[in-house]
Amino acid sequence: MELFRPDIVTSVGNHADLAIFEGRYASLQNDRVPANLFYPPHGSREGTATVLDVRNLMVHRRDDPEWKAMVEHGVRVATWDNADPLADVFLMQFGQFPAQEAIGIDYRRSLDQATQAVNLPIANGDPIPSEITQYPGISHLSRYDLTPHYSARAGWDYPGFYLGSAANIDDLVMFWNLRACGIQLAWHDLQHPARFDLVKVDYEARLRASLAGRDDFHNKPAIWCLDANRENAVAALGDGPWTICGVSEATWNGHNVSPAKMHFGIESALAVVGGPSQLPNLSFALKDKPFASDPWFYQQRLMASISVMGVPGDGSNYTFTPPCVPELNEFAGRKMILDYDGLRLEPEHVGIIIDAADVDLRIGAISIPTLIERIFALAGFQAKLSGSGLITRQLITSMGGLDGVRAFKISGVRRLIKSFGPTHSFSKNDATNKIGSKDPDTGSTFADHRRLYIEQRGAGTDLTPPMVFTHLVEKGLFRIGSDLRCPTCQLSSWTPLDSLKQKATCPLCGTAFDATRQLVESQFAYRRTGVLGVERNAAGAIPVAMVLQQLYVNLRSTFHSDGYGASYDLKPIDPGGGLPVCETDLVALVHEPRSSMPAVIIGECKDAGGAIDPIDIEHLRQVADAFPKERFVVYILLAKLSAFTPDEIELAKSLNTQFVRRVILLTHQELEPYRFYERRKDAVGKDIYASSAYDLAETTHRLYFLPQPTSAGPVADS
Structure with a gap:
């Protein structure tokens, strides 16, 4: 079931085992497809198939x-x-x-x-x-008219003969499943070989002629058989040459035979975007359909696989292609098409069950926070955005989305935000000096970011500290105002630009005074505002935003829509289940190129000077282990805006096993550049690249958990 990924499961009999089997796959049921696949005759009308049939093809x-x-x-x-x-x-x-x-x-x-x-x-x-x-x-x-879709995973697909016994149910099932994978096979019976002599000669001759121009691995017909029948199978067909493919239960582990995704064709459609900008919907026509769409066939159903391009969102607000998790079919159907059993989540696509006579479709987006909550529910947790998560989300929104927080890569920007609390004023010179200064702890300089684009500017123009500060003020992180001293109480107070008047009133003592001379002689004073003005430790949202931005930029793909969220409080649905009450600083739902399952990244983020302790590690371990292993690949990300200590590295290493590498370690060296490992080299001095969570985990293993050459220096150093 996991390998073939059927769209609909329905019983074709009344045996009790069939009902049990069908109940296991409730997410694949559809009320409009009856058990026998046919509607009975009605009046003068013949019976009707409920799925696309051969009569539709003939028409x-x-x-x-x-x-x-x-x-x-x-x-x-x-x-x-x-x-x-x-x-x-x-x-x-x-x-x-x-x-x-x-x-x-x-x-x-x-x-x-x-x-x-x-x-x-x-x-x-x-x-x-x-x-x-x-x-x-x-x-x-x-x-x-059916052809394999390009997105199918490569596997054994050698055309040839299947040798077995018609009296052996294992042979019959294996032959059926191999042909269902799209492999061109002809049966040759080991108990009745003489009956196949005529068709064997003709089929083999035509097959060898069609394969003659291929490479050495694919220019020979194949002999498929159960592993126990290898010798008998080769002896029955002669010397060949042949490609021998022994099959067993292990053949279906996803690494050998891979079913082809058969489809009629691909058609592009221009969609109309409607609804609110934070949760839009798409409407589009079903044109040039590769089947008969006459109203006579209105009861025949098929699957339309939808791939959306051009309205991906920024990864933190909505998605039109949720991860392929069958248990979410009903949830996604209710949200996207208002139909609880008419939608199927597929890798890279969303499948919608349509009638042959349908002329258009309308689908709505799914909220990323809502999707994350449902995914955590599959792991046994009730997830809710924490207070820090709400601050981080608002910070990202204020900056224009995930990719808008690039300015935080500059260490001087982060120090500026931490240096002045919500009630402390500073001048523009103070701000630009802080932005352009060298970080005394990590050694990062502004010169590292002169080619960073935080907004549009002229080609070949370097980024400067005043440009950065202007950008931050424009995004609403700082407000413009002036510090005015009351001549009566002699206390200074900050007044925002929108409220400045020559005739001012002291907010502390209520005295009215003339502020003209102070305004003429003074410079503007700036204060943290917006989400950064909520509390002094709001700057803790910045490391999380930096990690999410770096994941978004480096892991995104044209054909996938990933999801990102910040800081969720996790509470076990079953209080007695042994799961902890804890928090994850980030959640990322990303595609995993090396697996058919989606990847979930959870993690802990610390600012410079913060520490990751054993409690953090144990909570993340329990949360990661709670996800269904047949549905998700889970990674644990630990990020810190300074170097990890040896103790922290040992704690992180304990999250890996002998065969599973799931830990990702990121420091300022990976989060400040545009690409993860611009400042890193491997053990032999070569550049390092990472475009998936798997790559990040493998690189972490090489950089932190393997013995390093002496010349490379300690890994924990910045």
């Missing part, structure tokens, strides 16, 4: 030149005796329509009308006629 392609050429060449329908020991194999390989009495549809009559199909009987015990491989049949029509 859609009837005037197509390629279809007409196939009809002219001829269509053959294999027939056989149900008592034939190979009957099940014939049914899988050649196909057969169900009886009209069972479903209310005469598919064979429709096929004859569309293609003038001819029966090709296979007598019980006789050789299978080679003619059957030379003409299209029912199984060919079932996959007509």
Whole structure:
């Protein structure tokens, strides 16, 4: 189920085990697709298939030149005796329509009308006629127009023969599943080899001719068989040469055989964006559909996979492509299309169950904070934005989104914010001097950021401290005002620019006085304002914002929509379940190129001088371990705006296991540059690159947890 990722699960019988199996996959049920896949006849109308069927194909392609050429060449329908020991194999390989009495549809009559199909009987015990491989049949029509989608993971796909016994259910299931992966296979029975002599010679000759121009790994037909049948299979088909593919339960671990994602085609559509800017919706037409959309087929359903480009948000507000977690199907369906069972989350796409006659679609975005809360619920936690999380979110919004916080990379900006509290004023000169100064603890200088773009400026123009300060004031982090001294009480008070008057009133004693001379002779005074004016320790939101910005810039992809959140309070849904009450400073939902599962990054962020203690480590370990391992790849990120101490590195190392590297360590050296490792080199002096959470964890392992060459110096040094 995890490998094939079906869209709908429905029972085709009444056995109790089927009900149990169906209940395990409640997120894949759809009320509009009945158990037998067909609606019964109604009045003068025949029965109707509830999924796209071969009659839709016949109507859609009837005037197509390629279809007409196939009809002219001829269509053959294999027939056989149900008592034939190979009957099940014939049914899988050649196909057969169900009886009209069972479903209310005469598919064979429709096929004859569309293609003038001819029966090709296979007598019980006789050789299978080679003619059957030379003409299209029912199984060919079932996959007509379907091609593999480019996003499918590469795997074994060698065309050839499957050798097994029709009396062995394991062979039958394996043959069915391999063909369902899109692998071109013909059955060759080990118990009845003589019956396949004619088709074997013809099929092998055509297969070798088609593979002749390929590389050495793909220019030979394959022999597929159970591992136990390898010797018998090779002996049955001769010397070859062959590619031998032994199959077992391990074949389906996701690293060997990978099912093809079959689709009809790709069509682009221009969408209309509506709704609020923080949670928009898209409306678009379903045009040039690769199937018949006549209203007669309105009850036939299929999956439309939607990939949204051009309205990704900034990663912290909304998304149109939530991570592929089937348990979130109902939640996403209610939010995006107002239908609890009509949406399926897919890698890189959102699948929507549509009717063949639908002409348009409307989908809404999902709020990232709401999505994060639902994902933590799968791990057993009730997640809620903490007070510091609200401050961080507002800070990011004030700066224009995640990528708008680039100015915080400059150590002088961070020191400016920490140096002056909400009630302390400072001049522009004080600010620019602080921004341009060298960090006494880390050694970072403003010169490191002269090529940093925090807003639009002329090409070839270096960034300067006054530019940075002007940017911060414009974003509302600081307010302009003036310090005025009352001549009566002799106390100074700060008055914002919007309230300045020549005739002023002292807010401390209430005396009115003339402030003209003070205004003429003084300079503007600035104060922290907005979210930074809430409290002095609001600057603690800056390390979190820096980490989220760096992840957003370096891990984003054109075809994925990641999600980022700051500081969530976590409370166990089950108080007796052993999970801790704790907090994560950040959450990132990112794609994982090396896995079919989405990645979740949780972590702890510390400002310069902060310390990561064993309690932080243990809480993060428990939270990470609580996520379902079959649904998420979890990484633990520890960030600090100074070097890690040896004790902190040892604590972080304990979060890894022998085979799982999930810890990511980031310091000011990774957070201040535009790319993670611009200031780093590996053990042999080569540049380091990282574009995924996996890369970050692997690099952390190499830089911190492996013995370093003596010349490289201690890793913990800045």
